[in-house]
Amino acid sequence: MIAPTETAKEFVNIQLDGQWVQVPKGMNVIEVAKAFGKLIPHYCYHPKLQVVGNCRMCLIEMGTPKMGPDRKPILGADGRPEIAWMPRPQIGCATNATEGMAFRTDSPLIQECRKGVMEFLLINHPLDCPICDQAGECQLQEFSVEFGGEKSRFVENKVKKPKRVDLGERIVLDDERCVLCSRCIRFTRDVVGDDCLGFVSRGSHTVLTAHPDKPFNNNYSLNTVDICPVGALTSKDFRFKMRVWFLKETPSICTSCGTGCNTVIGSREGVVYRQTPRENEAVNQCWMCDYGRLNFHYLNDEKRLTQPQVRVKQDFFPTDWDDVLSQVASSLKNVSPNEIAILASARMTNEELFLVKQLQKQLGGDAVLLDILPRPQKTDHLLVCDDGNPNSQGAQLFGVSQKGKKLETLRQGIASGKYRLVLALHEDLTKLGVSSENLSKIESLISLSLLSNATTEASHFILPGAGFAEKRGSMINVKGRLQRLNKATATPVDAKEDWEIFNSLIARLGGNSFSSIEEVFKEIAATCPALANLSLSKIGDQGIALNFNS
Numbered sequence: 001m002i003a004p005t006e007t008a009k010e011f012v013n014i015q016l017d018g019q020w021v022q023v024p025k026g027m028n029v030i031e032v033a034k035a036f037g038k039l040i041p042h043y044c045y046h047p048k049l050q051v052v053g054n055c056r057m058c059l060i061e062m063g064t065p066k067m068g069p070d071r072k073p074i075l076g077a078d079g080r081p082e083i084a085w086m087p088r089p090q091i092g093c094a095t096n097a098t099e100g101m102a103f104r105t106d107s108p109l110i111q112e113c114r115k116g117v118m119e120f121l122l123i124n125h126p127l128d129c130p131i132c133d134q135a136g137e138c139q140l141q142e143f144s145v146e147f148g149g150e151k152s153r154f155v156e157n158k159v160k161k162p163k164r165v166d167l168g169e170r171i172v173l174d175d176e177r178c179v180l181c182s183r184c185i186r187f188t189r190d191v192v193g194d195d196c197l198g199f200v201s202r203g204s205h206t207v208l209t210a211h212p213d214k215p216f217n218n219n220y221s222l223n224t225v226d227i228c229p230v231g232a233l234t235s236k237d238f239r240f241k242m243r244v245w246f247l248k249e250t251p252s253i254c255t256s257c258g259t260g261c262n263t264v265i266g267s268r269e270g271v272v273y274r275q276t277p278r279e280n281e282a283v284n285q286c287w288m289c290d291y292g293r294l295n296f297h298y299l300n301d302e303k304r305l306t307q308p309q310v311r312v313k314q315d316f317f318p319t320d321w322d323d324v325l326s327q328v329a330s331s332l333k334n335v336s337p338n339e340i341a342i343l344a345s346a347r348m349t350n351e352e353l354f355l356v357k358q359l360q361k362q363l364g365g366d367a368v369l370l371d372i373l374p375r376p377q378k379t380d381h382l383l384v385c386d387d388g389n390p391n392s393q394g395a396q397l398f399g400v401s402q403k404g405k406k407l408e409t410l411r412q413g414i415a416s417g418k419y420r421l422v423l424a425l426h427e428d429l430t431k432l433g434v435s436s437e438n439l440s441k442i443e444s445l446i447s448l449s450l451l452s453n454a455t456t457e458a459s460h461f462i463l464p465g466a467g468f469a470e471k472r473g474s475m476i477n478v479k480g481r482l483q484r485l486n487k488a489t490a491t492p493v494d495a496k497e498d499w500e501i502f503n504s505l506i507a508r509l510g511g512n513s514f515s516s517i518e519e520v521f522k523e524i525a526a527t528c529p530a531l532a533n534l535s536l537s538k539i540g541d542q543g544i545a546l547n548f549n550s
């Protein structure tokens with residue numbers, strides 16, 4: 001028996017390939033088969049889209065209970081209804097489970113039908129798999145091998161269609177490969193509300209196209225590349241960069257806004273090549289926005305900082321971690337708490353923010369100014385939320401965020417020379433309106449950053465940190481869901497994971513240090529009631545809804 005979904009409260013008995021099973025009433029037959037480990041091959045069906053039934057790949061044999069003259073099912077020797085099988089196959093995607101129904105998903109008739117559908121779908125297909133970017137994750141290729149015939153009987157000339165259509169800013173279309181499933185059309189029309197794709201022309205000459213006055217540029221366009229079952233839609237950013245079977249897949253989360261869409265990071269030999277959405281009903285279903293998806297190239301930007309540096313007069317000198325952290329620690333010891341300001345970032349993980357708070361405590365507690373830079377933005381009422389920071393909730397929970405209320409004090413304090421030592425953690429002070437002239441008034445400016453910017457250029461010490469794909473840790477999204485980042489690639493050359501940097505600094509100042517990130521989380525769980533009894537591994541790949549008031 002399958003566990004009932006939230007909407008299905010009632011169960012029905014159905015016969016699936018000869019076995020009687022119980023499933024929620026109304027469950028789609030493709031999903032029923034999947035739940036019992038069987039595959040009904042399909043192209044146009046997608047669980048999140050309206051059913052259209054146009055590819056015919058999901059054919060099944062279907063039967064209903066034989067009815068007696070009393071309008072009651074005739075029961076067989078086993079006490080189950082006898083089945084009246086329909087003479088013709090039906091499409092599984094448009095069939096829902098009702099009491100007494102029977103299905104055959106792999107009978108000789110169905111195998112023959114699938115062969116026919118595959119042959120039909122491939123009539124005009126260019127068969128250019130060796131140069132197709134979808135190879136390795138193409139359902140046309142996979143189903144052709146598994147369910148198709150050995151050869152095509154089509155001897156006429158294939159219809160030629162456009163092969164490199166610029167469908168929008170981020171997508172290229174190969175019309176010859178399109179199987180006209182219409183998933184892309186339904187997605188952009190029904191999920192995004194941007195009705196800009198459609199089919200034109202007839203029969204074998206039908207092609208997908210974007211409306212001439214409405215290019216396919218919405219912020220969710222790349223989801224169509226994921227759901228296109230073939231190599232018709234490809235991402236300009238990813239196509240021909242890497243064969244998918246070489247990619248290491250790491251489940252993680254997007255850190256480009258407070259939604260925290262679940263992702264899979266595809267990387268190889270230390271380089272991230274793509275991010276794709278990972279299903280999580282409580283967060284992003286199975287979609288993500290294009291901005292978040294493509295916001296990883298900065299990890300390999302030429303401005304990436306890869307070594308700790310110390311400035312002497314106007315020149316920067318590379319050094320080692322031991323040296324830079326000792327110098328930073330002695331600078332911190334040489335100023336009084338009210339002369340120190342820390343601008344942290346709500347782009348940091350819970351573990352990092354917790355350690356920043358420990359650092360503040362070690363340096364003198366609330367006398368040390370500590371705040372984050374809020375990033376309010378417009379929500380699109382789909383996935384992009386009104387908070388551009390991925391972990392504002394964590395920053396709030398650990399007492400690092402004053403919601404930007406202290407930023408004016410920070411600005412004025414830098415201008416007046418009050419703050420003799422400033423730590424800028426993954427934030428550029430010039431974005432707060434601090435002028436270069438005022439930056440130069442700071443006696444010790446310490447930057448933890450991934451990329452060089454106006455603040456790092458004015459800094460006395462530069463600490464190169466780790467990007468979201470290069471570290472482990474957790475964040476809390478806008479809805480209070482605790483989620484986990486996983487490490488896909490190593491930090492470049494001599495950069496260090498941020499928690500280790502704070503940990504070493506706290507130890508140099510005489511505080512407690514931790515031997516692993518798990519230990520940091522253990523301490524968080526022991527001191528923060530909202531995370532009590534949790535651990536990094538307990539968060540799992542789907543996250544945990546927390547119960548706390550931010």
Ligand code: SF4
Nearest residue numbers: 178179181182184228
């Ligand atoms: S481009 Fe892909 S998703 Fe769109 S109709 Fe063609 S095969 Fe389907």
Ligand code: SF4
Nearest residue numbers: 254257260261289292
């Ligand atoms: S909606 Fe937010 S979290 Fe989701 S992919 Fe876009 S930027 Fe990332």
Ligand code: FES
Nearest residue numbers: 042045055056093
């Ligand atoms: S998946 Fe059923 S007709 Fe396409």
